[in-house]
Each structure stands twice: as C-alpha cells, then as structure tokens.
Amino acid sequence: MSVAVVDISQADSNKAAQELVDACSTLGFVFIEGSEFTQADIDQAFDLSKEYFKLPVEEKAEVPITPENHGYSRINLEVLDPENQPKGDPKEAFNFGQFLHGRPQHELPKFFESKLPELTYLESKCHALCVTLLKLLAKGLKIEADKGGDNWFADRHRPNEKSGCIFRFLYYHAQNSASPEEQIRAGAHTDYGSLTLLFQKEGEDGLEVLSPVTKEWTRVKFVPSSKPGAAPPIIVNVADLLSFWTAGILKSSIHRVRFLPEAQKAGRDRYSIVYFCHPENDALLEPVPSPIVAQIEARGANRSDRETITAKQHLDKRLAATYGWKK
Numbered sequence: 001m002s003v004a005v006v007d008i009s010q011a012d013s014n015k016a017a018q019e020l021v022d023a024c025s026t027l028g029f030v031f032i033e034g035s036e037f038t039q040a041d042i043d044q045a046f047d048l049s050k051e052y053f054k055l056p057v058e059e060k061a062e063v064p065i066t067p068e069n070h071g072y073s074r075i076n077l078e079v080l081d082p083e084n085q086p087k088g089d090p091k092e093a094f095n096f097g098q099f100l101h102g103r104p105q106h107e108l109p110k111f112f113e114s115k116l117p118e119l120t121y122l123e124s125k126c127h128a129l130c131v132t133l134l135k136l137l138a139k140g141l142k143i144e145a146d147k148g149g150d151n152w153f154a155d156r157h158r159p160n161e162k163s164g165c166i167f168r169f170l171y172y173h174a175q176n177s178a179s180p181e182e183q184i185r186a187g188a189h190t191d192y193g194s195l196t197l198l199f200q201k202e203g204e205d206g207l208e209v210l211s212p213v214t215k216e217w218t219r220v221k222f223v224p225s226s227k228p229g230a231a232p233p234i235i236v237n238v239a240d241l242l243s244f245w246t247a248g249i250l251k252s253s254i255h256r257v258r259f260l261p262e263a264q265k266a267g268r269d270r271y272s273i274v275y276f277c278h279p280e281n282d283a284l285l286e287p288v289p290s291p292i293v294a295q296i297e298a299r300g301a302n303r304s305d306r307e308t309i310t311a312k313q314h315l316d317k318r319l320a321a322t323y324g325w326k327k
C-alpha cells in the first residue's frame with residue numbers, strides 16, 4: 001500500500017477534503033502537497049536542529065526533559081515500545097512546548113533563546129497547516145453546519161488556548177551495528193495528539209507504518225517537491241485523539257523508525273522534525289456530530305455511557321507510560 005499525496009491547494013476543496021478523509025481512514029498517513037511551507041523554511045528548520053545537536057551535551061541538556069514533555073531527551077531515555085525495546089530508543093530529541101506570545105512557556109537552552117524569531121515562525125506555520133487540515137477533515141466528515149460544520153475541530157484547536165502541542169527536533173545517530181534490534185530507532189507507537197506533521201530529508205528515509213488494511217509495514221519514502229521553491233510534500237498522520245473522536249474512522253496507525261541495513265552499515269545519521277498538534281487542554285473527547293461517525297456509533301464504538309475525558313487528562317496518562325514518570 002503506498003502513501004497517497006493530497007494537494008490541498010487544488011481549486012475544489014470538496015475533492016481535497018474527500019481525498020484527505022480517504023487517506024486518513026485507510027493508511028492514516030498521507031503526503032500533503034500545496035501547503036504554505038517553502039524549501040527555504042525546511043532548510044532553515046533542519047539547519048537549526050543540526051546546529052543544536054552539535055553542541056556539547058552540557059549545553060543541550062541545560063533544560064532536561066520534564067514530566068510535561070518539554071526539553072532535551074538524551075539517548076535511550078524515551079521508551080516507545082517497552083516490550084520489544086526495553087533499553088529505550090537510540091535517538092536524541094528536543095521538545096518545545098506550545099508557543100504563546102512568541103515563545104514556549106518553559107526555559108530554553110541559551111542556543112534556542114537566541115533563535116526565538118525563527119522558531120516561532122516555524123511553529124506557527126505548523127499549527128496553521130494543522131488547522132487547515134482539520135477544516136478539510138471536518139468538511140470530508142460532513143459535520144453538521146449547525147453543530148460547528150467545517151470549524152468543529154478548528155474551534156477546539158485555537159492557537160492561543162493552552163494545549164499540549166509539541167514542536168520536536170530529532171537526531172538519530174549513526175550506529176553501524178547490523179543487529180536487527182539496533183536498526184529500530186524509534187519503537188513502534190502511535191502519536192498522542194490529534195494530527196502529526198513530519199518533515200524528513202531526502203536520503204534519510206526510515207519511517208515505517210503498519211498498515212491497518214494490509215497489516216504490513218509500509219516504508220514512507222521521501223517524495224521530492226514538484227514545484228520549484230515549494231517544500232517537498234509533508235507527511236501527515238492521524239494521532240490517537242482524532243481516531244477516538246471519530247470512533248476509529250480516522251486511523252491512528254502504528255509506526256516506527258527503522259534504518260535499512262545499508263544505512264546502518266554506512267553509518268548514516270538521520271534528522272527529522274515533528275509537530276504534534278493537540279487540542280486545547282479542556283477540549284472534551286466526545287464523538288463528533290458527523291453522520292458518518294454516527295453510523296459507527298450506532299454499532300457500539302465510543303459508547304456514550306463511557307466517561308468523557310478532556311484532551312489534557314488523556315495526554316497525562318500517555319506521558320506517564322512513555323517516560324516512566326510516576327503520577
């Protein structure tokens with residue numbers, strides 16, 4: 001099963017909405033073309049990330065990761081798949097919490113303090129793209145106009161309301177071991193929020209999705225840009241809350257990062273950049289008023305007798321499991 005490419009700049013927004021819902025309800029991963037991102041934006045983001053990871057560890061670790069999931073995560077700290085990967089993932093990361101009034105609401109290493117305008121620009125562009133996609137998804141799910149219509153998800157993702165959104169730089173070190181478990185760089189997992197944007201570089205593939213349709217691992221290969229100056233198509237995946245909200249119609253698929261033996265042998269590094277979009281903390285995870293979702297609900301999914309929790313309550317539970325924080 002290959003990953004569909006959806007052009008969100010096409011004139012017929014109903015067609016784009018339908019294509020997006022089709023991709024999100026089958027593989028749960030899709031390439032988005034026609035966004036506002038330029039190649040220069042992407043280059044700027046990766047340059048910043050590389051400069052940071054090159055710093056001495058004391059400088060990177062000026063702000064270590066907190067239970068809120070903000071800060072520097074050293075190699076092997078994150079355990080995404082504890083059963084198969086008890087040692088943790090061989091990767092480093094820096095997570096920026098939601099940007100409000102031009103900065104994340106937590107301390108930053110000095111290096112990032114000096115880069116706030118660039119970081120704010122990139123983060124807000126990521127959030128804006130997620131809102132555009134959430135509007136298309138609401139359109140494709142035919143959410144009733146008098147219940148919020150195309151804005152139903154967007155109204156629960158307002159940029160200035162507190163949320164668990166995370167902008168993340170990732171660095172997978174070269175590690176030239178051929179053992180199969182060392183090829184797995186990010187253990188199999190699903191994402192916690194509503195939608196995830198993923199930027200990867202040409203020649204640094206590695207992402208694999210477990211297709212809910214074929215039950216096989218599918219490689220998400222880099223797709224080059226088709227328009228000069230535009231960013232290459234951006235990988236977007238459905239995360240847990242959007243799946244929960246739609247009674248499983250949109251698929252939050254299991255994925256992982258695995259280096260192929262060639263990349264492993266060549267001792268190649270990999271950098272990726274991820275934006276985890278989350279709903280506002282107080283958003284209730286109640287079923288969306290879509291006739292398509294209602295049909296599934298009638299068959300028993302997301303039963304209404306289940307307690308309705310908020311996005312924040314859901315996130316706290318997931319983080320406690322991933323980093324082993326005792327809550």
Ligand SMILES: O=C(O)CCC(=O)C(=O)O
Pocket residue numbers: 170186191198200206207255256257272273274
């Ligand atoms: O680095 C990647 O390509 C994927 C990372 C990922 O899935 C995650 O951080 O949740």
Ligand SMILES: [Fe+2]
Pocket residue numbers: 189190191255
């Ligand atoms: Fe992920």
